[in-house]
Amino acid sequence: MEKWFIASKRADFNKIGEIFHISPVTARLMRNRSLTTVEEMQRYLHGSLSDLYDSHLLKDADKGAKIIKEKIETGKKIRIISDYDVDGVSSNYILYQGLKRCGADVDYKIPDRVEDGYGINEHLIEKAAEDRIDTIITCDNGIAAAEQIAYGNSLGLTLIVTDHHDIPFQRQEDGSISYNLPSAAAVINPKQKDCPYPFENICGAVVVYKFIQVLYDLFGIDRRESEAFLEIAAMATVCDVMPLCDENRIIVKEGLRRIQHTNITGLQALIEANHLEEKKISSYHFGFILGPCINASGRLTSAKDALELLLCEDKELCRQKAEALTQLNAERKEMTANGVKAAKEYLESTGHANDKVLVVYLPNCHESIAGIIAGRMKEHYHKPVFVITGTKEGLKGSGRSIEAYHMYKEMNKIKECFDKFGGHPMAAGFSMQEDRLEEFREKLNANATLTEDDFAEKVHIDVALPISYLSESLINEFELLEPFGNENTKPLFAQKDLYIKGMRVLGTTGRCLKLFLSDANGTSIDAMYFGESDGFLEELISFCGKEEAQRIQKGLSHHIWMDVTYYPQVNEWRGQKNIQIVIQNYRFKNL
Template sequence: MTEEKWMLYAKKANFEEIGRTFGISPVTARIIRNRGLEAKEDIGRYLKGTVKELYNPHLLPDMDLAAELLQLKITQRKAIRIVGDYDIDGVCSTYLLYRGLNRVGASVDYVIPERIKDGYGINEQIIEAAAKEGVDTILTCDNGIAAIQQIARAKELGMAVIVTDHHDIQVAEDESGASWELLPPADAIINPKRRESCYPFPDICGGLVAYKLVQVLYEIFKVPEQEWLELLEFAAIATVGDVMQLQDENRIVVKEGLKRLGRTSNIGLRKLIEKNHLMADEIRAYHIGFVIGPCLNASGRLMTARLALSLLLCQDEGEADQLAGELKELNDKRKDMTLEGIEQASALVEECYKDDLVLVVFLPSCHESLAGIVAGRLRERYHKPSMVLTRSEDCVKGSGRSIEAYHMFHALVEVKDLLLKFGGHPMAAGFSLAEKDVEQFRSRLNANAAGQLTAEDFIPRVWIDAAMPFEYITEPFIKELELLEPYGQGNEKPQFAQKGLWIRRAQVLGRSRNVVRLSLINDRGMPMNAVVFTEGDLFMKEKGDARQMDVIYYPALNEYNGNRELQIIVKCWRFH
């Protein structure tokens, strides 16, 4: 296995008291404390929060201004055009706004930029086309906060512009150290990351910002609240798909959205669930992140995101079935292309860039829509900030994925003189530059990182919630852990550890030999079966003659032929 640093959380609290207050075990109380929660009010919200505790949308900056402007345009029957984005967050945002505006009687249509032809976000061609077609108001979603020149052009052409976005905002600074936000000249800008925002939780996705705007419009036009709640599943899909922290409000949105997804009335979603052989009432955040989400993303990557949006808007069973099948096929094709890209990128790193602090890999022939996925896999493999660049029509486009110690958006700001366009978050970013500047881009990023990153930053940390002996594992405890779902970014699945376990038996299973079944026993004689999902033959080679091991694990129930037994799923291991 890759070198790892095993870290045990050391956060303090009265776990016995928390357990008594909320009717949970002290171990579960410890896990919740490890997720950063301490106040009883926060713990109660974490465990029992409902849609009633979602934050007031009117706290978002310019929300009322935007809603009043839209109300005016709707009553005047002015043409409104939504400009979305081609990823899952953008598709869900566009869907939510289109459905919502249609419901309140707006004259509305939408445009989703094509990744290769248009690039990210609103551009001047989209604006010029809107003006020619008599569009009165442009409404962006999941983009627009950095489109200063483009929105200025829309204003020159006499259009109203409303921006809804959640991305980081660029800041300018003068010699005295005074700073200000660089905002586009829109009529209203709804973004929870604005300095003047009063919104209690800024880390929401574009889909949730759009959902909040729909909520306010439904209030204004007296649409029953139930219709707004029926759209919650799309805010949940966007939140998981855009890898937002599953904390605070995001946790409630995903938890409640998943419940509704199980009984969704959306024909397209139902067909997509069927095509991927999922059970609708058993869908968890994992299935959105790794099955449904990638299918919705695949059309924006390899064709046009309008295909995914058409599926969500589809009202015909047969057509929805066909569209869902096309999306699944596209995603299968995307998986094959991704594997090829990862192999090429890894070979280049091994050959040329293994000592770089920031991996900048130029793959001219890689499909530009896959650059981010390949960058993510490089980051996982080498635990370094990773950027994958591909050749586009008139420039090079890149996508990056980062590690905790490296703020990728800030790193790009430091070299923005080389970039034609860029945007993103601390952990991910997209950008474009001239091909002649690629080597200088790599060189300067690495030079800047030399003063920021240390050897310690490149060792992945694996966090352990508790050192927990097998004796604590019971069926009621495993059931209790379900209270902590949905799991994901910022609310990771709990992990426990045990040292010095004796290996009684190890066996490789499966046609692909990718499962290892272990029979373990601790130093008090308590036995436990364990399963490891890994390359079985490599595991056995690594094990060699070792008779003892340390493990990080998650407890589970193994059910087969009507029998139920306790077991552990081993996530990390070390042999003695």
Template sequence: MKKWYIKNKKIDYKIISQRFGISEIISKLLVNRDIVEDNLLKNFIHPSLENLHNPRLMQDLEKAAQIIKDKISSKDKIRIIGDYDVDGVISSYILFESLKRCGADVDYEIPDRIKDGYGINIDIVNKSKEDGIDTIITCDNGISAIDPIKHAKDLGITVIVTDHHNIPFVENESGNRVFISSKADAIINPKQDKCKYKFKSLCGAGVVFKLIEVLYEELEIDKKECYKFIEFVAIATVCDVVDLVDENRIFVKNGIEMLNKTENIGLKALIKETGIENKTISTYHLGFVIGPCINASGRLDNAKKGLRLLITKDEKEANILAKELYELNQQRKDMTQKGVEKAIELVETTDIRKDKVFVIHIPEVHESLAGIVAGRIREKYNVPTIIVTKSEDKSKGSGRSIEGYDMFEELLKCKSLLDRFGGHPMAAGLSLETYNIEPLRRKLNELTELTEEDLTPKVNLDMQLPLDCVNYDLIQDLRTLEPFGKANPKPLFGEKNIRLIRGSILGQNRNVLKLKLLTRNGSCIDGIYFGDIEEFEKVVIDKYGADELDRLYQGKNNNINLDIAFYPDINEYNGNISIQLVIENFR
């Protein structure tokens, strides 16, 4: 059973309302998202490009721009080393295209997820030396590559790191953490201790964009030229699930507008192939349609295919690549579903179900899909989940966590059982000997301080909202908060004791429940529920009986009352426009 909570932050949102000329509901929603500092509020309410921060405040950024300028001038060979996820591919694309624009002799390399693993490595460095590369620039990786970068420096290669991941550390004899740094010629990462850049939550593409801003200035290229890359930064920002506040909000809000009239041949081909050509592109399409197709190449093939799609100027090639990426993503979906079904079967039929931390060994799951499967299981059971798969002669795992369980810190306590691991509070990756999987499961569960309360799914409401307060003006007001995402979730309102007038099941697969609801003032409003209809029926029958459910479906007087958690939206159907509540939860 889910527990319902209403957020109640002790800040006077009326003052914010007056100061920034916004409604009290909007100011309360912003306070709920911890957007209370003047600068954050200003950037949120007016996310214009003029409000982007000064890139020169980022540690080593001017130094890196100067190195690149000199290398271009002396016609030295530059190689970009990217990463195989969306952020890595987009970062590499932005850097490649902008360096080409600056007249650089530049190419790129993206490690193979299975053969090479994550980030720059010794083999890539050696190959670069063989190819006469003078300078390596990493995108979305490199901050932890201490040994490969030392090797590159020993070979006389100049190295610039652009990254946004956490700074690596070692523990000294006292158990204190000492942050470590590579011998790279310049390291650009806002998370560095001495970095004065105000905003620390950029994705890899965001960091590269800041570098290009300065490089263009240094080479006297109109800075506005680099703004054309913002549509790509928006894709990476959404897909890397970083906080959609401050500068990231500026990127995504403006980038989505650009994407809806994109001129990029590859993106246009992918938009057409995925069937969203005539739709208004939103964060949903970035995170669940475009992003997964680019990601699929890095998971099941080679990420360079996704990069080639963005670079190509040939329409025919773009169409072929878009089709291949779309088909790879369909294949990825099928394989993921099989993995999820197997994981559920193991949870339901073994002792794993009693655990507070799931460690599920499924050798047949493709190692690139382990994280997605872990995420689905975490969502279903609200339990931190690690899916372990077979990888050559060892085992590899990928984990997804819940609020209140720092997966990285918990794995740190088990490091003696692991060959390698890394990550952050909500996600982690690891490799280990197969015989250590069961000991890892036992130790994580012995050490965990998670309670039953922690594992109870929570419904966090922004506020109680009477249904009679829902109108077109409110909905328009709420749309000013878009785009929604991490740190700026879609607002969720609640109301108690709602009378149901009629219910009907719609959709080809009978998977949509439409309800007619009665407001306190006697008006009717539509509600739509996309969740588990069988569960809804069971809850109603348990409380009110099967007869009352039948009466609901027949539109007859019934005694059914519900508490609902909802988001108000506009329903457009056959030219008719009406208000409907999207019901997220009920009780």
């Protein structure tokens, strides 16, 4: 069951509209995104690279740059160690290219997801020492590796940490908090409490983008050269689900503006492999098409494949590498679809679908896609979900949560079940022994205080906007709000009491439904629904009966109306333009 809420933030929308030459509707949408001052709105609409914060404000950025400059000038070997996701690969790319530009003797390592796990570890440090590496720079990891960094220090290595994750802490008996920073030569992370950088919610790739700017300043290199990394920093920002506000919004807008004509041969090949060269690339393409191709290598083979694509300058070789990654992502999608199907079958056949916290055991599932499957299950059941897989060492699991359930806190209550665990309110990961599985399920559910109200999906509506108010110019104006993503979601509108004049299923897959709707005043509009058309029709039959549903499908008179949430768009077909809405949520009613 869904609960619909309409935003109620107040402001003088007419006045805001006059200032920025926009409609009051668009002004309301900006206010709904927590913008309050004229300055914030100006930066939101028209922010540019000159509005980005000074890179030198990052704590230890200058210190780290001086260390690296000395290492480069004395010919010392430097190694980059990153994470294996999009942000990790992107960070590694920016650091490697930036250090090379400064004349560094530099190479890179990316941990293997299965063999090494996340981040820097003792094995990677020992290997660096064997290879006579002098300095290790981490990116998108390292802040939680205090023991590993200390071990590297003991071997005589110089270590610099660049990261963006939360600083590990311990709560003392008196309630105070002590932070556990690694003893690196420099720690560059905007989440540090004494870091003066004004915006802490940047991804790992943006942290190193800023660091390279500081290094370029030190070497006397025109920092405008660093703008060549903006497409990669933008993609990492979207794929790491950073909030698309403040300077992240500027970076992503600028990256999207440049990507259509990118000079990164490998990125251009990936765009072509996914048939996007003729399309206007948006944050959607970063998050759901290009990014997943890079992620697929870190999940199924080695993230080194993705990094090598970005670094490659041979067009034909790039084409081959890009097509291989695109194919790998297609395999990952198929594996995910099979995993989702198996997870639903497991929950329904065991009766565990009725639990408050869902624990899914898929022993043969590839551990790298457990988190994706957990996310899909969470969306389907709107409950917290853990998906557990079998490995050589025991069981591994990934969890995804709902707003009402703080996953990491709940796991802390049963820490005896785990060999290792970590996470956040909305996501977590762990390893455990097989004989702990049922205990884990039982204790999680015994502790859970979730109610039916918590399982209701919350739909946040921006504006109750009648379809009669829509125009092509207004819909085009909404493009000012792009790029959409975390904390700058695509606007959601709502209209009550729409009459269904008819409907038909489109396409061979049956996943697209076209409806012909009109309001009480006779304004008509076409509507598209891209969910499961079978599910839509089943709900309709359940609501009004088969006979009435058939009358609706045939366009005959009936008594069924709909409330919908939607996003409007201008559809162009054979040179003709018409306004249509894309339905996100719906509910039937008798009038």
